[in-house]
Amino acid sequence: MYKIIVYLLMFFSFITGRTYAQDVKKEINISPSEEILVVSHRADWRNAPENSIQAIQNCINMGVDMIEIDLKRTKDGHLILMHDKTLNRTTTGKGNPEDYTLEEIKSLFLKGGHGQKTRHKVPTFEEVMTLCKGKVMVNVDKGYDYFKEAYAILEKTGTVNQCVMKSDHPYEKVVLENGEVLEKMVFMPVVNLNKESAEKIIDDYIANLKPVAFELVFKDDSPEVLRLIKKVKDSGARIFINTLWPELCGGHDDDRAVELKEPEESWGWVINQGAKLIQTDRPALLLDYLRVNRLHK
Known part of the structure; x- marks a missing residue:
């Protein structure tokens, strides 16, 4: 605690x-x-069903700083944890979650990474925030469509300052759609640095919102990409980088660290660019690396 x-x-x-x-x-x-903060993608999905209570509890137990989750809405208006548009891959149900009531969703079972039924159930966003309160931060990835509804749950659970909402939309769209709650929450823009519009999006957010952090996505580590990373860093915003797979981080990914045994060319490289938050599919191994290098307690 x-x-x-x-x-x-x-x-x-x-x-x-x-x-x-x-x-x-x-x-x-x-x-x-x-200090480098470790963000665990879909919680501890390698050892428990993704977006499950057990996967989140595993992250809390191992000392992860932030978990990443995804949201969908049920037919009767409840926010649940679900990545896909359908229930097919991750549960014993079929079809779209918005066609099911919460009671019907709760009758289903989550599937594990092997595709087989487990004992785990689909949690609600409220259940997850109640579990995480005072223990671990939460990063809502796929959930922008439920921005205001998510905020209401954060208010109810007393966890507004523990949750990060994000979107790859430009500032003008986000403030138009969610202006009344935008500055009440922690909001993180997601910017693809390989797009022509990247610098304008960055500049608009810095000028109007001054975000605490930017999530930066890039398929290569070209001089232009490095220039934009530095620009964000120099603005005072924290840098959030995904090392999940090569196309998100210019080839400096988790598997390069673990399978190729090149952690300095993966996690070390993104840290050298100024990353303060690293989203990973290998949370336990990243924690080990950071602790050895005295970058995490």
């Missing part, structure tokens, strides 16, 4: 303008420039 309070102070002090050192320097000697 103490550890996650420390991380929350560090992360959310960026929003208020206070420095991490001002908040906790007397209690623990960690500089925000040294």
Whole structure:
């Protein structure tokens, strides 16, 4: 519990303008420039069904800083954790989740990575935020369509400052659709640095919202990509990079670290570019790497 309070102070002090050192320097000697936060993709999906309570609890147990989840809405208006447009791949059901009531969804079972039925059930967003409260931060990936509804649940559970919402839409669209709650939440723009519009999107967000962090996606590590990464870093925003597969991080991915045994060309490289949050499919191994390098407690 103490550890996650420390991380929350560090992360959310960026929003208020206070420095991490001002908040906790007397209690623990960690500089925000040294600490790297680990974000676990679909929680611990290698060892439990993705977007399941067990996968999230596994992440809490191993000391992950943030979990990534996805949202869908049921026929009767409840937000549940679900990545795909249909229930087919991850549950024993078929069809679209919006065609089922929550009671009907709760009668289904989640499938594991082997595609077979498990004992696990589909959780609601409220159940997940209640579990995560005070323990681990939450990154809502596929969930922009439910921005206001998600905010209401965060308010209800007292977890507004523990959840990051994000979107790859430009600032003008996001503020038009969700302006009344945008500045009440932690919002992270997602920018594909290989698109021609990338720099304008970055500039508009910096000028109008000053996001705490940007999620940056890039298929190569060209000089132009490196220039834009530096631009975001120099703005004071934190950099969030996905090392899930090569096309998201210019070839500096998890498998390069683990299978090719080149962690310095993977996680080390993104850290050298200024990444403060790394989303991974290998959370336990990334934590080991960071701890060996004294970049994580």
